[in-house]
Amino acid sequence: MNYSEIPFEVKLLLDANQVLTDEKQLRSDQVNMENQEIEMIDILFLDSPDLTLYQNGWIIRGRLKPNKDKWELTFKYRIKLPESDDQVVALEQALLAADTLGFDLSDPNCEIELDWSGEQKTLSLSYKVNIPIASPDRTEAWRELIMQHAPKPLRLQKWEGLDIAELVHQLNVLGPIRAQKSNGSWHGIKTCVESWYIKNGTIVEISIKAKGGEDARKKREQMKQQLEDKKLTAGQSFSKTQWALQRLIRPNLFSLLQAGGYNLYFRHAHPENTRDEHAPLSETGQEQARKMGKLFVDRQIPIQFPVRSSPINRAKLTAEIAFGEQQIQL
Structure with missing residues (x-):
């Protein structure tokens, strides 16, 4: 033709x-x-x-x-x-x-x-x-x-x-x-x-x-x-x-996040106890934080550094494990 x-x-x-x-x-x-x-x-x-x-x-x-x-x-x-x-x-x-x-x-x-x-x-x-x-x-x-x-x-x-x-x-x-x-x-x-x-x-x-x-x-x-x-x-x-x-189409959450432009808020990972603000994360909490950081890498979600964290230990440790100690601003 x-x-x-x-x-x-x-x-x-x-x-x-x-x-x-x-x-x-x-x-x-x-x-x-x-x-x-x-x-x-x-x-x-x-x-x-x-x-x-x-x-x-x-x-x-x-x-x-x-x-x-x-x-x-x-x-x-x-x-x-x-x-x-x-x-x-x-x-x-x-x-x-x-x-x-x-x-x-x-x-x-x-x-x-x-x-x-x-x-x-x-x-x-x-x-x-x-x-x-x-x-x-x-x-x-x-x-x-x-x-x-x-x-x-x-x-x-x-x-x-x-x-x-x-x-x-x-x-x-x-x-x-x-x-x-x-x-x-x-x-x-x-x-x-x-x-x-x-x-x-x-x-x-x-x-x-x-x-x-x-x-x-x-x-x-x-x-x-x-x-x-x-x-x-x-x-x-x-x-x-x-x-x-x-x-x-119902927007796919990760497709939206990959486009950037969102403010994301996270609760800290699981601590050994919540009564002491200096308490470290439990083993479960450390694994949760690692998985959260890996999720951003695997899903190619853009991150604007530094990541900001509360100075309370359980929040600070969550952020440091997830995104790297040098990338955190308290």
Whole structure:
């Protein structure tokens, strides 16, 4: 498939405050779409607590449309096109990378598309199946279905030594998200506006389909100019999926600590007795302090020295054993 023929989906983020009413409906005075059809969709994602799939280019997503009894389960892999003045060569490099990863580009079940989101172009390879599962909270059932339908490239990939079965065992259902999708024609271009609602935010994206790079460029320029003239663009460039996962995932404590910026307070380790402020730590307490210091090293949690300690002996000894005698300020 070459750059002049590959299907494109061109996407731009819209300013939700400008294009949605207080009731979260599309404002017709701002985005006046002809022949508009609106449908509500439930969307969920499956990933590990550390977003292992997403960080490695994979998205596993379920979509449930109105009056349907089956979820559309999508396995999507994304390859960012390298920055290049020659987009033909960039696409060829991305397709070669996909082939190396085990994707059969001639497989009719593998949908190939270039996603042009903001300024970034990404090769998207997707497999879709319909699955008869009704409840998004049945995590084990989702895991079994993923094992049953996972495409070959997903099965072949390794994640820090984990195979596909071990990874799937770690996956959780994230969502569902309530989405509103409006399909119609805007300024003569077949257009879709999709709004996702999560309790702590809303994101709105407008998208158009195109065939080949030149068609995509022309339609994108026309859409972008019209939106910027009305000051409707969000001025940001990231995917809806990235936005949603960052809000749906329950933060991992150690991931937060690794980013730094927190004040951490510790009670002293176990002393021989608590009646005498000069009492040393017990053997159990010394082991507790050593483990605490080792935890910071093993988890790569940044420490700003000196570590501050109460002068009471049990606190001072805890800090010295954990972080080193020369690193403590009383």
